[in-house]
Amino acid sequence: MDLKRVLLIHTGGTLGMRGRRPHALKPGAFLSTLKGRVPELFELAQIELELFSNVDSSEIQPESWPVLAERLHQRLKHFDGAVVTHGTDTLAWSACALSFMLPGLDKPVVLTGAQRPLAEVRTDARLNLIDAVTSALQGPREVTVCFDSHLYRGNRVRKVSAGEFDAFDSPNCPPLGVLGVDVRFQAGLSRKTSRQLDPGLDPRVYLLKVFPGLDPNVVLPMLGHIGGLVVEAHGSGNFPMKGERSLLTVFRHARRLKVPVVVVSQAHRNGVDLTLYESGRAALDEGAISGGDMTSSAAVVKLMHGLGRYSRSGPSLAAYITRNVAGERTA
Numbered sequence: 095m096d097l098k099r100v101l102l103i104h105t106g107g108t109l110g111m112r113g114r115r116p117h118a119l120k121p122g123a124f125l126s127t128l129k130g131r132v133p134e135l136f137e138l139a140q141i142e143l144e145l146f147s148n149v150d151s152s153e154i155q156p157e158s159w160p161v162l163a164e165r166l167h168q169r170l171k172h173f174d175g176a177v178v179t180h181g182t183d184t185l186a187w188s189a190c191a192l193s194f195m196l197p198g199l200d201k202p203v204v205l206t207g208a209q210r211p212l213a214e215v216r217t218d219a220r221l222n223l224i225d226a227v228t229s230a231l232q233g234p235r236e237v238t239v240c241f242d243s244h245l246y247r248g249n250r251v252r253k254v255s256a257g258e259f260d261a262f263d264s265p266n267c268p269p270l271g272v273l274g275v276d277v278r279f280q281a282g283l284s285r286k287t288s289r290q291l292d293p294g295l296d297p298r299v300y301l302l303k304v305f306p307g308l309d310p311n312v313v314l315p316m317l318g319h320i321g322g323l324v325v326e327a328h329g330s331g332n333f334p335m336k337g338e339r340s341l342l343t344v345f346r347h348a349r350r351l352k353v354p355v356v357v358v359s360q361a362h363r364n365g366v367d368l369t370l371y372e373s374g375r376a377a378l379d380e381g382a383i384s385g386g387d388m389t390s391s392a393a394v395v396k397l398m399h400g401l402g403r404y405s406r407s408g409p410s411l412a413a414y415i416t417r418n419v420a421g422e423r424t425a
């Protein structure tokens with residue numbers, strides 16, 4: 095029987111690194127390590143490896159996302175699914191970007207990585223790779239993240255641990271798959287279009303975290319240099335609005351400059367409800383857009399993507415942000 099075909103695109107990250115303390119981990123030769131350490135991967139599927147980059151994922155910038163999306167869009171027609179190996183630090187961001195740039199995805203695209211290099215004996219990389227290839231063959235046809243025996247919706251994940259193997263969670267969306275003794279997947283997103291490539295992007299977005307002591311005067315000058323702002327507010331979308339540290343001035347100034355502002359929550363479970371408290375309502379009055387239960391990374395990437403398609407002060411951008419486009423927010 096012919097094995098199904100999986101495209102494996104390597105971007106870098108710890109999974110493919112080498113090195114031991116006291117020296118730093120650095121990107122290593124990937125194909126030979128892969129063949130030597132997980133030969134059984136090639137029994138699951140016909141795997142074609144492509145090297146996209148070989149970097150620590152903190153080096154991956156927004157300009158890489160359209161290139162990766164385009165590569166997947168072009169190559170997927172020859173494969174049954176794809177696995178993207180990626181450093182865990184910015185994996186959630188790339189997963190968001192791919193989910194917005196590949197609407198109507200008709201094959202699984204599974205991002206994975208590891209907390210310890212594949213070349214080491216105690217590594218999570220082997221199982222993550224095997225599970226990711228399994229998910230690319232049988233899992234939902236959307237952008238997902240496979241890690242520590244779980245499959246998550248890509249644009250819902252957060253990196254929650256720097257030191258344990260369960261590095262990811264998707265607090266506002268139940269896992270799409272569990273790869274334990276049995277392998278079980280949920281149905282994925284329902285497709286509204288055929289697979290398209292929508293790579294437009296304006297990276298000039300800033301993410302502002304609200305904290306006690308934040309001085310609005312530090313923020314105001316920056317508003318002239320950005321195309322959009324995501325405010326990570328307290329709880330349901332709250333921020334101080336009394337006294338000299340009132341952040342309402344930020345919302346007002348942004349409105350004057352036609353800089354769209356999206357509000358998300360610092361709380362990981364649930365999201366913002368800007369109608370619940372005074373400050374949220376005041377933000378809405380100043381034209382702020384609710385980010386609902388999106389993660390900060392989903393909100394930032396979606397705003398970048400939205401700015402690539404719509405004028406920044408028009409209603410279409412706000413409608414795009416508030417719509418559930420790729421499962422990134424609860425309707």
Ligand code: ASP
Pocket residue numbers: 106107108109149150151152180181182183184207208209
């Ligand atoms: N610094 C690494 C990276 O993101 C961490 C990892 O891969 O786990 O590339």
